Amino acid sequence: MKKRGKSTESVHAGKIECGRVAPVSSPIFQTSTYYYPKEGSAGYVYTRLGNPTQEVAEDKIAALEGAQEGLVFSSGMAAITTTIVSLLDKGDHLIATEDLYGNTYTFLRNELKRTGIELSLIKSENAKHIERYFRKNTRGIFLETPTNPLLKVIDIKHLAGATHKKNIKIMVDNTFATPINQRPLELGADVVIHSGSKYLNGHSDVIAGLVAGKKGDMEIIEEMRTTLGGSLDPHAAFLLQRGMMTLAVRMQRHNENGSKVAEFLEGHKKVNRVNYPGLKSHPSHELAEEMMDGFGGMLSFEVKERRKDANKFLKSLKLLLAAPSLGGVETLISIPAETSHSYLSRKERLGQGIKDNLIRVSVGIEDFVDIKKDLNQALAKV
Ligand SMILES: Cc1ncc(COP(=O)(O)O)c(C=O)c1O
Structure with missing residues (x-):
């Protein structure tokens, strides 16, 4: 069949x-x-x-x-x-x-x-x-x-x-x-x-x-x-x-929004580095292209230099939610050093490349223009 x-x-x-x-x-x-x-x-x-x-x-x-x-x-x-x-x-x-x-x-x-x-x-x-x-x-x-x-x-x-x-x-x-x-x-x-x-x-x-x-x-x-x-x-x-039942259509939108948000952040002057397998700048972009049909809605980026910049960014969000977890229809944003990776010592985290100013984004299925607007205004406060 x-x-x-x-x-x-x-x-x-x-x-x-x-x-x-x-x-x-x-x-x-x-x-x-x-x-x-x-x-x-x-x-x-x-x-x-x-x-x-x-x-x-x-x-x-x-x-x-x-x-x-x-x-x-x-x-x-x-x-x-x-x-x-x-x-x-x-x-x-x-x-x-x-x-x-x-x-x-x-x-x-x-x-x-x-x-x-x-x-x-x-x-x-x-x-x-x-x-x-x-x-x-x-x-x-x-x-x-x-x-x-x-x-x-x-x-x-x-x-x-x-x-x-x-x-x-x-x-x-x-x-x-x-x-x-x-x-x-x-x-x-x-x-x-x-x-x-x-x-x-x-x-x-x-x-x-x-x-x-x-x-x-x-x-x-x-x-x-x-x-x-x-x-x-x-x-x-x-x-x-x-x-x-709706996984395939949701993922289509997560993939689209994920790519657009990654590109937007990569071009932003307050952002140092964006980690997203769909970006050409990603060290394993070609391997990701081989293995994956889409690059998903998960990405991370470094905002300015310090943890305080990341905290300021998070506190300034108006629409997007500062929360752990991922994969829901809503965009969720967290600081791994304070949430998912707080169990590691700072030295261990830095050894893995997880800096204090790293922000993780689970890009949701909202309209991209609204996601971008909120990210932009929060970055302006940093
Ligand atoms: C990649 C990954 N695997 C496993 C888990 C654990 O799943 P659960 O919280 O459903 O126990 C999580 C939770 O955040 C996760 O992100």
Whole structure:
């Protein structure tokens, strides 16, 4: 059968068969448990193990990422931690790039040792020489691309080439790009992970996580989800799948606005540097063009020189919201040194290239003229 387009999959993948009643919208199976049928098996036992509303979002992520199966979780962090402890065992070695979402980094750095899994944290730039970090017991590579907050781009195809015929799982957090802009499994990754709290839901009103990959891996991860308990509430699953239906059109607008805002900021005299993979000045622009269908709505820039300039800019915004998180319809702006990366010491942050005056923008789907006007007036106050 001919593959369907991403917009079509967003809308139609994952339908609940209800027999005589045929609702167009997915029903919310708001139940914790299921009664035993008099004959045969109903297929559902208890919602921590599975629920039809969860499965709608699971089918959508599998279709969008080109995976055999998908799973939903109670948060992006539940998806990440459950996946890592499912696919690696005591005595195995994991390589992770250090440009990661804060709690992912703290999980790896502070908690992973409890499981007996060895860890090497490497600079994203060094993923080019990934073989140098291989040990006999290396069984996993975990990365984000584009990275947070500097939008560095890591070559997934290269990693897949290096791990070919080795028993090493490549796990990619694809939250920033979404499957509309980048499909890591097509590039050779084994498992793709999302914080569904971001673009997939898209309306800043749900905390959720998703994982997609091959059947065998997903079965192991599903079993661990049942044991660790990070399954998604049916109502949240409903909101997640509803958001996913408009993912493709929202991403189109995020891509357009992201590019326009990046170009506007790059030409502004109070801005020192803009990090956006769609800009020709981005060090990995060509690689991003190869791997991505669009460059997304995430970017960061340095305003003037100091933290006080960044704070002044944030306080001067009138329309755009100073808030953490990303991927919603509204533009959200934050200072990584004070929010997503405050868990690092200043020295560690500067070592990663995250300066005090760095500002991260999750460009929303508002009219570009209004976004530009607000950015311009706030920059004028700096
Ligand atoms: C790239 C990335 N991955 C994972 C997470 C964690 O997701 P959640 O907040 O849904 O647990 C976040 C949250 O900000 C994120 O930005």
